[in-house]
Amino acid sequence: MLQSWLPVPSGSDFSIYNLPFGIFSDDRPARAGLAIGEWVVDLPATYALNLFSRYPEAGGVFRKPVLNDLIGLGREFSGYVRKTIQDALCDGDSILKRYSEHLLIPLKDVQTHMPLRVGNYTDFYSSEEHAFSVGRLFRPENPLFPNWKHMPVAYHGRASSITVSGTPVRRPWGQTAQTGANPLFQPTNALDYELELAFVIGKDSSCGQPVPVAEAEDYIFGVVLFNDWSARDIQRWEYQPLGPFTSKNFASGISPWVVTWEALQVFRVPAPVQSPMPLPYLAAAPRMNFDLSLTVGVKPENHRECTLCETNAKHLYWTAAQQIAHHTVTGCNLQVGDLLATGTISGTGLAQKGCLLEATLNGKQPVQCGDGIERRFLEDYDEVIIRGFCQNGDIRIGFGELRGQVLPALPL
Structure with missing residues (x-):
């Protein structure tokens, strides 16, 4: 076991085994850092000490206000x-300890920023439990479309409206059916x-050149928590025949610290068996997920937070490697900073549902939030808090929190 001279609280998401990358600022401009316990390692300052x-x-990329150039130097760097x-x-006896007052900054004293310049964002539909539950709500006789088990749908x-944790979300206007x-x-x-989770692409692929499934994980830099905010009534009216549009383009949120692909490897577990076998370009061996516990809490205004979902990413039917292989099979190229999200991650029970659409059976059955409060969908000033962590013996790696509060719609 690694032993740090810096005290790290038991159960901290940011253990010495994690060291996720992020962008932060204090009284100086935004720059790159690593989270450790209750501190941020100031990377430009450590670079200055050789x-x-x-x-x-490294000095140049550490001073950038996003991580893209740092990521672009590769996983070796x-x-x-x-x-x-x-x-x-x-x-x-390290320089880091000798100059710790200068190089380590309390997390409570910094502001975290959007860690990436996201050029492209793709949202998958990789959880069978979620796809089946939603399908059963609207198509009880045929919950899964015929294509679902043959490719990652x-x-x-919309990349421009992806924001970092803590950014409020304004209730959107839109057309709803009557x-x-x-x-x-x-x-x-x-x-x-x-x-959801989102995989951060760590290197460019070539336009016109598919990425083989066996090489797909080489293109992943790390992982963040992801919240794909959705307006279900707007979605019901607009999604046919081309899918969601304004019901989802108004906001998505990501956690501020990017957990690296290397840090997560100790938590690999086999993915669910696929039946039928997918086509050869998707047939990875072995297929692996992560044993990654996920929760969603909702905090109504002036009330305690209640946990509405506890699930795990290990159940995802389509893996990150398969998502990448399918995404690029046409020759579509990936770029550093792209996000490939999993889609809603759910389990089988109502307490494991990763969205209210499932948990409330499309608003028909409210969930209880304590203090006599119930929810069918989110109300103004509700705050949503998503958390995730992996635990293997004494080794724990977490993602911190992804928070977002609902603000009332603007008058139009």
Whole structure:
């Protein structure tokens, strides 16, 4: 076991085994850092003390207000940075310890920022439990479409409205259907969260060149929590025949700290057996997920937070590698900073449903939030909190929190 001279609270998401990358600021401009316990390692400041001598270009990428250029230097570089800091945290005579008052900044004193410049975002539909539950609500006799078990279904989302944890979400306006009448234009009455993960693409692929499934994981830098906010009543009216549009383009949220692909490897577990076998370009062996516990809490205004979902990413039917292989099979190219989200992650029971659409059976059965409060969908000033962590013996790696509060619709 690694032993750090820096006290890290028991159960911290940001253990010495994690060291996720993020962008932060204090009284100085936004820059790159690593989270450790209740602290941030200031990477430009550590560079100035010659901690990363193998990479003279590191100083420039550490000072950028997003991680894209840092990620673009490759996993060998980011692994070197993490290992250098990890070693320094275990060395009582390290420069990091000697200058800790200058190099370590309390997390409570910093502001975290959007860690990525996201050029492209794709939202998959990778949880069989979620797809089946939603399908059963609207098509009881045929919950899964014929294509679902043959390919990772997805749609291209809106990258410009992806924001970092803590950014409020304004209730959107849109068209909603009315029985036997023209649609109404009104604020959504069915605002929902979606519990997801998003894979951060770490290197470019070539346009016109598919990425083989066996090589797909080489293109992943790390993982963040993801909330694909959804307006279900707007979605019901607009999604046929081309899928969701304004019901989802108004906001998505990500957690501020990018957990690296390397840090997650100790938590790999086999993915569910696929039947029927997918086509050869999707047939990875072995297929692996992560034993990653996920929760969703909702905190109504002036009330305690209640947990509405507890599930695990290990049940995902389609893996990250299969998502990438299918995404690129046409020759579509990936770019550094792209996000490939899993879609809502659910389990089988109502307490494991990753969105209110499922948990409330499309608003028919409210969930209880304590203090006599119940919810069918989100109300104004509700705050949604998504958390995730992996645990293997004494090794714990977490993602921190992804928070977002609902604000009332603007008058139009």
